[in-house]
Amino acid sequence: MDGPRQVRKDEVGDLVDVLSDIFPFREWYSRDYMVSRMSRARSWRETLVIVEDGRPVSHIRTVYNNVSIYGCRVKVASIGSVGTHPDCRGRGYAGAILKQTMEQMVKRGAKVLIVxxxxxxxxxxxxxxAGRRYEAEVRSADLGGQTSDLTVRQVTPEEWPALAPLHQAENVRFVRNVGFFSGLVFWWDCQYPQIWVVESRGEPLAYVSLALVWGKESEKRRRVAAEYAGSRAALMDALPTLFEAADLQVISLEVLGHDAELLYLLRQREIVPRTKTLSGTHRILDLPGMMRRLRPYLAERLPRVDMRRLRFDQTEEQCVFSYGDERLECGLSEAAPLVLGGPGAPKVTGELERVLSAIFPVPFPTPGFNYI
Ligand SMILES: CC(C)(COP(=O)(O)OP(=O)(O)OC[C@H]1O[C@@H](n2cnc3c(N)ncnc32)[C@H](O)[C@@H]1OP(=O)(O)O)[C@@H](O)C(=O)NCCC(=O)NCCS
Incomplete structure (x- = not known):
């Protein structure tokens, strides 16, 4: 057994074959396409494997992004295509790669891991x-015969530059450069995401992504809207037209917890969203580093005296939140819901409770097109 270690470029072909035996990639992509995408420097450099008899048998790929939270940039890491060859499972390979992967993430400055x-x-x-999100089942039948002069149009990733200003105006989001679509992991489009733009007299006002639901690919008339940006009012007004144009019956709209505007518009239409956490799971990698990056966010919510007395620390297994002499120690699995919101957060009391409730939960985005 060799590893966990970075995959070598000449091993990428074998790695593609193993991953294609584990995941149904062959249904979507040719071997040559997958090899070329995984041979890009940014891909194989962030790929850790365990090798047996000269062939990779276990794999985790990491992708780094920045998220912007009211203008504060925080580096986050995500992992994908986590897989071990069936003959080699249960030997601790994936666990060992994940441990090393997380150590590497901290060294590279990532503050939160999104899985x-x-x-x-x-x-x-x-x-x-962890994190705050709502899920609203919007049915075309519930919207009645609303009409608007808005138009909807399906666009391709190549048209992203026209949508980027809408995305850029979001206050909690993944930071993206203009060509980000070409750098995504090759399997990002397995759920056939469509991008629809809402326009008024040719001017883009909002966009929404509509993807098939994992495991429900047969339900062609149901889609999940995992990302939207721009005018919530325009998006809601355009929904009847969108249902018709995309030939849908149900849209499962994923609303971020801080999006009071969209939640209000849904309530107006008597659509009651379910409370969820952000999709997948989250782990705090570097609490003090994250809070340093968020200092401008904190400074708009806490007086200077509180800022001075508040401290954040992290060891391998614990996070520490302290205010003056008050101290709360909790496990990493409790720290994520405390910081980002969600069930399982520890009880906080005293002055620490007053201060932390002014800053937590920190609004956090969901990957949307940055899904890996
Ligand atoms: C998931 C997968 C990558 C695990 O690979 P692996 O090399 O067998 O992983 P490990 O040997 O480190 O751990 C195997 C299991 O034992 C568990 N385990 C390991 N040590 C343990 C311990 N000391 N006590 C209890 N459980 C333990 C792990 O949590 C893991 O559980 P899970 O498979 O239910 O998640 C592998 O089963 C796989 O490729 N599955 C198909 C693809 C897939 O589903 N990928 C994940 C996409 S989200």
Missing amino acids: SGGRSLYRRANCVP
Whole structure:
């Protein structure tokens, strides 16, 4: 057994074959396409594997992004295509790669790990459901015969530059450069995401992504809207037209917890969203580093005296929140819901409670097109 270590470029072909035996990639992509995408420097450099008899048998790929929270940039990491060859499972390979991957993430400055799943492998590494999100089932029948002069149009990723200003105006979002679509992991489009833009007299006002629901690919007339940006009012007004144009019956709209505007518009239409956490699971990698990056956010919510007395620390297994002499120590799996919101946050009392409730939960975005 060799590893965990970075995959070598000449091993990428074998790695693609193993991953294609684990995941149904062959249905979507040719081997050549996958090899070319995984051979890009930014891909194989962030890929850790365990190798047996000269062939990779276990794999985790990491992707780094920045998120912007009211203008504060925080580096986040995500992992994807986590897989071990069936003959080699249960030997601790994925767990060992994940441990090394997380150490590398901290060294590279990532503050939060976002994982798309919640299985035991991730829970054992303190990745837990966290963050605030609502899910609204919007049915075309519920919207009645509303009309508007808005138009909707499906666009391709190449048209992103026209939508980027809408995305850029979001106050909590993933930071993206203009060509980000071409740098996404090759499997990002497995759920056939469509991008629809809402326009008024040719001017883009909002956009929404509509993807098939994992495991419900047969339900072609149901889609999940995992990302939207721009005018919420225009988006809601355009929904009847969108249902018709996209030939849908149900849109499962994922609303971020801080989006009071969209939640208000849904309530006006008597649509009651369910409370959820952000999709997948989250782990705080570097609490003090994250809070340093968020200092401008804190400074708009806390007086200077509170800022001076508030401290954040983290060890391998614990996070520490302190205010003057008051101190709260909690496990990493409790820290994520405390910081980002969600069930399982520890009880906070005293002055620490007053101060932390002014800053937590920190609004946090969901990856949307940055899904890995
Ligand atoms: C998930 C997968 C990558 C695990 O690979 P692996 O090399 O067998 O992983 P490990 O040997 O480190 O751990 C295997 C299991 O034992 C569990 N485990 C490990 N040590 C343990 C311990 N000391 N006590 C209890 N459980 C333990 C792990 O949590 C993991 O549980 P899970 O498979 O239910 O998540 C592998 O099963 C796979 O490729 N599955 C198909 C693809 C897939 O579903 N990928 C994940 C996408 S979200």
